[in-house]
Amino acid sequence: MFENILFFLSAALCIIGAAGVVFSKNLMHACVLLLASLFGIAGLYAVIGADFLAAAQLVIYAGGVVILMLFAVMLTGGSSDNSNKFGIEKIPAMGSTKTYVIAGFSVLVISFTVLKLMANFMKSYTKGELPAFSSTVEKIGTLLVTDHVLAFEISSILLLGALVGAAVIARPRKG
């Protein structure tokens, strides 16, 4: 019962946040709604038993990336300027009616094909028993140092690249 509540809460937060990010006119509001959406994703991770991933999502995304985006928005002029700088009053649609009709038919055809293919799997679908949740931290840790140790080390080099790149880009230009 609580699983369902947790799932619906997280899913609602995720979808409403994402919809808000897309449809919001204010950039700061969009960032805060993104925070809500990432919180929802962390909840979804928790529902399927990936507890370490949920906490990592909170630490890195909610605690880091959102603040990074907020700072970036602040640095590039704030978001209080809602006016349309180029004088274009209405954003023109991309493409003509013909394009949209052909695209719609293609979507229908492709989705029918895919569903027919997947029907072979889904006929034998019964709700099985989930194994009991256990702590994923130790499994991830063991894998990171035995099977995937190269990925672990290369990720540190990737982080080094990100650090140096960020420092270089943010440096003031000479002269």
Next chain:
Amino acid sequence: MTSYTLDVYMPVIILMALAVGLVVVAVFVAQVLRPFKPSALKEQAYECGEDPVGTAWSNFNVRFYVVSLVFIVFDVEGALMFPVAAIFRKFVAIGEGAVLVGSLLVFISVLVFGIIYCWSKGDLDWVRSFQLSEDQVNQLKGIEEKA
């Protein structure tokens, strides 16, 4: 590896709901109790008694952004090291500690190189100092001698 049910997350949800409830109750109670007489003067931004001039946004220095970028990198590093740290004792107990020590040290040393690079290039300074080049120094000296 202890197994758990999802009930362990119940206090988290309950506490967050309590926080929302506390704010709602506080704001509603306060709306009943407090006076509400807005005036244009009260609603001005506070600038120590002067009339506020201009918008609040000013050109923020890019150092805030550099700080947050460096923070993200170290945050991800810490998050990646947490699972490895959690099983360290187990590996040491069975005698395979050297593998973990090795991989942890390689990981940390790569990022230490990063911080040394940022430090030496002056990215971690809050107030960036810069070196004048030779002819800029001579130019300044020339101006000083003329004046």
Next chain:
Amino acid sequence: MSPSINDYLNQFEAHRKAIGFISEVLGFDASGLVTFLVFAVASFLVVNVMALVGGLGTYAERKISADIQLRQGPNRVGPYGLLQFLADGVKMLMKEDIFPAQADRTLFNLAPLLALIGVFATLAVLPFSSGFTLTNLNIGVFYLIGVSSLVGVAVFLGGYSANSKWSMLGGMRGASQIISYEVPVTITILSIVLISGGMSFGSFVETQGGFPHQWYILHNPFTFIAFFVFFIGMLAETNRAPFDLPEAESELVSGYHTEYTGMRFGLFALAEYIEVFVLCGVAAAAFLGGYKVPFDLGNGVVFVEKLGLPAIIGKNIGQLLQMGSFLTKTLFLYYVVIWVRWTFPRIRVDQVMTICWKYLTPIALFNLVGITLWVFAFDGQSIWEVLSHLGGGAHGGGH
């Protein structure tokens, strides 16, 4: 060791009988409902106690600062001025809610709410005692670090949404201070995870003992330094002096608090005081032995066996002793935090950043490497055990 307060209660016959009785009355299996009720009551209790701690924290701060500055402090409202915080609370409720004309309404209201959500969610994993941990998540301390970074977002939003120059500067500085100091704090917690072998608070505390030489602070020289790194980082994370530049009264006219009035300001202040308590609790659990009582009195076995008390009373006495131990250590650290505030001058913003990136982070990384090598070389024993093994013969000492 129980993953949550429910499992602690389940070991008592009386609780199980009560669940059975309620199930009969209601007609369906009531264990889920009882779980929810237990969690709800316990969370409500914890929130109330924390709000009280927050309020008394303001009182304690004023009294201690008065003592340091040779004056009286509040002594009119109630005996020794103890009810001063209630008077302050009533005052804040009744102040007019001025809403700046150019502020962003949604974000202005949202910022204190986010701060409070972040702080309350950290209360779920705090180890008050072995039975009364609301939930002993496997990822306990990592989750706590994640959720308390919501407060940084809240500080920034508070500063931005009020749309005044003081608030904006205060908010930016506050947010960059909070995120910078998360790095040495995270690395220090990582080193403690290395020693304890798990990320849950239960594993932090259970691998320590009751006596000071069994605490992690005296485990090896690196953890001793790590405690001070954590303490300084904790001061900066909660914007407490000497790192309180974001709310610097003499510089930024209260920084990101400037445009907040009445109850919203009260909620921000409450969030800050509770966050100080939570982080002091984390320091107590990670470094000072948490809820462990000397002579192992905490698990109630002594009371049940020697004194012949029934299990339900004996274990609960043990739990109370453990709670007392945890609260003593946390409140002592809280006192030190208040003491530091009224002793040191405020640090400039560039000094704040220099301390973090050029001093604390390298020291924290050095500690991490040192602790890794120590645990590897000595198989996780503390320095006292190593010395006693070297000194005497074969002592069969476990932890």
